[in-house]
Amino acid sequence: MKIICIGNYPPRKCGIATFTENLVKSIIQAATDHSLNLEVEVIAMNDHHQQYDYPGIVKLTINDQEKEDYIRAANFISASGADLCLFQHEYGIYGGDSGLLILGLLKRIKIPVVSTFHTVLLNPSFHQKEVLIRIADYSEKIVIMNSMAIGFLNEVYGIPLSKIVKIEHGVPDFGRLSQAKVNRPKSWTSRTVLLTFGLIGRNKGIETVIKALPYIVKKHPGVLYVILGKTHPHVVKYAGEEYREYLEGLTHELGLDEHVEFLDQYVSEEELTNYLLASDIYITPYLNKAQITSGTLCYAMGGGSAVVSTPYWHAEELLAEGRGRLFDFKDYRALTGVLNDLLDNPAELETLKQRTYNYGLRFAWPKIGLKYISTFEGAIHDFNEIKGICKPFTINFPEINLTHLERLTNDTGLIQHANGIVADYKTGYCLDDNARALIACLIAFKRTDDERYYALIYKYFTLLYYLQNEDGSFKNYLTYRRNTTEEVGSDDAFGRAVWALGAMVRWSPCDSMFQVSLDLMHRATTHFEKLQYARGMANCVFGLYHYIKRFPDQERVIKMLSELSDKLVRLFHENSKEGWLWFEPSITYDNGLLPAALYAAFEITEKPEYLDVADQTRSFLENKCLANEQLTLVGNKTWWLSHHAESSNYAQQPIDAMAMVLLYDMAYQATKQIEYIEKLKICYSWFFGLNDLNLPLYDSQTHGCNDGLEEMGVNRNQGAESLIAYLYSNLLAGPYLKEPE
Structure with missing residues (x-):
C-alpha cells in the first residue's frame, strides 16, 4: 500500500507540521511492527513562498497561494501509483478563502482520500462551511479527534455518520x-x-x-x-x-x-x-x-x-x-x-x-498509527466497492425560495445591489433587474398559483410601466427617491423590457394587466429598427417569441421576430472567420442568450438558417465553456477577443450561467435532442459548486445568490441580478430535474 500525505511538515514550525510528522512515522512503525507492506510519501505545504530544508520523505511542495501548484500536485499523485491520499485539514494552511484552493487538487485525484479534520467549527462562515463540505464530499473517511465533532459534522455540515471515524490525537509512548x-x-x-x-x-x-x-x-x-x-x-x-x-x-x-x-x-x-x-x-x-x-x-x-x-x-x-x-x-x-x-x-x-x-x-502513537492503517483499508475497500474510480458530484437541488427576493423588494420594486444580503438603497432600481424578475415571477405563478408571486408581478410590472417613455422607449434607472437619471436606456435594458412585456402578454395573471401589457408592447415595437447591438435584438426576439406563443397567427409579429433574427444572422456572418464563430469580435457577458434567441426563432419560423447559426455558435461557445464536464464561464475581468486566444476565468457571473441554462433549454425545445438536457443540468449545477472554485453560488442560508466567482473566493454580495439569474435558472431547470413518473 502506498500513501501520499498532504500537510505541513518539519522543519516548518507549527503544530500541524509536528502532528503530520509524528503521524507518518507512527503509520510506518505500525506497518513494520505488523509486517505490512506500506510506503509513505509527503507533499508539504509552504507558506508565503517560504522554503524549507525538508527530509527525503517530502517528494513535492505546494506554495499555498499558487493555484497551479495544486494542479501540479494532483498530477503528481495521479502518476505516483499511490493507493490513498491522507489529507491534513486546518484553516490557514491552504490558499484561497478558507483554503478553497485545495479543492482543485482533491477533485482531480482518482484515489480514495482520508481527511483528518483538526478544526470543526460550530458557527462557520459561508466559505468555511462550504469548503469543509466539499472536502468531505471528496473524502472516503473523515478522521476527527473529539466526539463532539461527530455531531457538528453531521448536524451542521450534513456529513453522514458512516464517513466519520474518531481517532485520538497521538502522543509519544x-x-x-x-x-x-x-x-x-x-x-x-x-x-x-x-x-x-x-x-x-x-x-x-x-x-x-x-x-x-x-x-x-x-x-x-x-x-x-x-x-x-x-x-x-x-x-x-x-x-x-x-x-x-x-x-x-x-x-x-x-x-x-x-x-x-x-x-x-x-x-x-x-x-x-x-x-x-x-x-x-x-x-x-x-x-x-x-x-x-x-x-x-x-x-x-x-x-x-x-x-x-x-x-x-x-x-x-x-x-x-x-x-x-x-x-x-x-x-x-x-x-x-x-x-x-x-x-x-x-x-x-x-x-x-x-x-x-x-x-x-x-493516545500512544503506535496505537494511533495502527488505527489509521485500519481506516485506510476500510476506505480503499469502500472506494473500490461503491465508487470505483469515479468521484460523483452529487447535488440536492433546492426548491425555489422567495425569501431573498422579498428581502430586496419594496413597494417600488427590486433594489439593484446588496452589501451581503442587505439591500443597498443608494443604488436604486434598474429596469433590467425588474424586467427579469417579472419574467421569473410570471413563470413561477403559472406553475404554483402562489399569491406571493402575484404581488411581486404587480410591483415589477408597475415599475416597468412607469419607466416607459411616451414614445415607447424606456428609462433604465430610478433612484431610491424615485428620480430618473436618463431619458433613454441601453439596447440591453430595452430588450429585457420587451422580453418581460412579451411574457406578460403570454402569462398575465389578470386581464387588466394583460391589456396594459399589449399597449406597452405595441409602443415598444416602434423602436426595433433603432437597435444596434446583438443582445438588445436577442432579448426582443424572446419578447416576440412569448407574444407569438399567445397569438400564433400574428404574422406582423412573426415578421418582426424574423427581421431581428435576420440581423443576428447577419452579425454572425460579418464577424465570423476561421476559428471564430460568433456574432461579435468579442465574447463578453450574457453570451448564451444570442444562440438561444435563434433557437427560439427557429422554433417559431422553422427557418433552417436560424438553426444552423444557432448550432454553430452554441458549439463554439460550448467548446470554450464546457470543455471539462463543468461550466467555466468567460469572466468579466478580461473579455475573450477574436484576435486574442486568452481570456479571464474571473470574475464569472451568475447572469452568464443563466444564459447557458437558457441556451440548452431552447436548444432542446427546438431540436428535442436529449444531450442538451444533460448539458443544461451541468450549467445549472454551476450555481451549486460544479465550477472552477468547487463552491456554491447559491446560499442555502439566505436563499440568495452570491455575485460571482473571484480568483480566490466567492463574491459574497447577493444583489438582484445574481438572484434573478439563479431563480430563473431554477425555473428553467426544474422540469428537467424531476424523475419521470
Whole structure:
C-alpha cells in the first residue's frame, strides 16, 4: 500500500507540521511492527513562498497561494501509483478563502482520500462551511479527534455518520520512558512546577494563570510557573512579540519574577517529553470555548500530568469523569482555588496524575498509527466497492425560495445591489433587474398559483410601466427617491423590457394587466429598427417569441421576430472567420442568450438558417465553456477577443450561467435532442459548486445568490441580478430535474 500525505511538515514550525510528522512515522512503525507492506510519501505545504530544508520523505511542495501548484500536485499523485491520499485539514494552511484552493487538487485525484479534520467549527462562515463540505464530499473517511465533532459534522455540515471515524490525537509512548531518566532543569530544583506549553498567542489566556499566582505563591512559595514555547509565527508576523512582552510586564508588575519562567524556544519531542515528566501540574488556560482539538492537552495526559484547564470542548471531553480539574474562562480566582486545593492535597494530586496517565495510554502513537492503517483499508475497500474510480458530484437541488427576493423588494420594486444580503438603497432600481424578475415571477405563478408571486408581478410590472417613455422607449434607472437619471436606456435594458412585456402578454395573471401589457408592447415595437447591438435584438426576439406563443397567427409579429433574427444572422456572418464563430469580435457577458434567441426563432419560423447559426455558435461557445464536464464561464475581468486566444476565468457571473441554462433549454425545445438536457443540468449545477472554485453560488442560508466567482473566493454580495439569474435558472431547470413518473 502506498500513501501520499498532504500537510505541513518539519522543519516548518507549527503544530500541524509536528502532528503530520509524528503521524507518518507512527503509520510506518505500525506497518513494520505488523509486517505490512506500506510506503509513505509527503507533499508539504509552504507558506508565503517560504522554503524549507525538508527530509527525503517530502517528494513535492505546494506554495499555498499558487493555484497551479495544486494542479501540479494532483498530477503528481495521479502518476505516483499511490493507493490513498491522507489529507491534513486546518484553516490557514491552504490558499484561497478558507483554503478553497485545495479543492482543485482533491477533485482531480482518482484515489480514495482520508481527511483528518483538526478544526470543526460550530458557527462557520459561508466559505468555511462550504469548503469543509466539499472536502468531505471528496473524502472516503473523515478522521476527527473529539466526539463532539461527530455531531457538528453531521448536524451542521450534513456529513453522514458512516464517513466519520474518531481517532485520538497521538502522543509519544510515555509508557516506554523511565522516570529515572528525567532530567529536571536546575531552575526547577525543589520547586513545584506548573507548566503551559505550545505556540504562544493571546488566545492561550496565559495572563489568567499569572494573575492567579500571587494568591498561590502566598500559600505555596515554592511554585514556579513555566511558559514553554515560541510565539506563533503568524502572531509574530502581524503583532511581533507584543503579547509575550505584555506577559513579561505583568509578571514584573505583580512581583512574580522568581515564580515565572519564560522558555522562548522550540523544543524537540524528546525535550518536550522531559519537561512534561519533570513538571507537576499542566495548565491550559485557553480562551476559546470552541477549540475542538488540543494536541498539547493530549501530550500532557499521555505524560501523566495532573491537568487543570478551562472548559473548551476538547478539555471537557478528555477531563471528564475526574481525569482533571476545570475552571471558567479568565477566572483567575477559580483557578487559584483549584491549584491551592491540589497543592494542599499531595495524595489527591498523585491520584489525579495516575488517573490521567492510565487514560492517556490510548493516545500512544503506535496505537494511533495502527488505527489509521485500519481506516485506510476500510476506505480503499469502500472506494473500490461503491465508487470505483469515479468521484460523483452529487447535488440536492433546492426548491425555489422567495425569501431573498422579498428581502430586496419594496413597494417600488427590486433594489439593484446588496452589501451581503442587505439591500443597498443608494443604488436604486434598474429596469433590467425588474424586467427579469417579472419574467421569473410570471413563470413561477403559472406553475404554483402562489399569491406571493402575484404581488411581486404587480410591483415589477408597475415599475416597468412607469419607466416607459411616451414614445415607447424606456428609462433604465430610478433612484431610491424615485428620480430618473436618463431619458433613454441601453439596447440591453430595452430588450429585457420587451422580453418581460412579451411574457406578460403570454402569462398575465389578470386581464387588466394583460391589456396594459399589449399597449406597452405595441409602443415598444416602434423602436426595433433603432437597435444596434446583438443582445438588445436577442432579448426582443424572446419578447416576440412569448407574444407569438399567445397569438400564433400574428404574422406582423412573426415578421418582426424574423427581421431581428435576420440581423443576428447577419452579425454572425460579418464577424465570423476561421476559428471564430460568433456574432461579435468579442465574447463578453450574457453570451448564451444570442444562440438561444435563434433557437427560439427557429422554433417559431422553422427557418433552417436560424438553426444552423444557432448550432454553430452554441458549439463554439460550448467548446470554450464546457470543455471539462463543468461550466467555466468567460469572466468579466478580461473579455475573450477574436484576435486574442486568452481570456479571464474571473470574475464569472451568475447572469452568464443563466444564459447557458437558457441556451440548452431552447436548444432542446427546438431540436428535442436529449444531450442538451444533460448539458443544461451541468450549467445549472454551476450555481451549486460544479465550477472552477468547487463552491456554491447559491446560499442555502439566505436563499440568495452570491455575485460571482473571484480568483480566490466567492463574491459574497447577493444583489438582484445574481438572484434573478439563479431563480430563473431554477425555473428553467426544474422540469428537467424531476424523475419521470
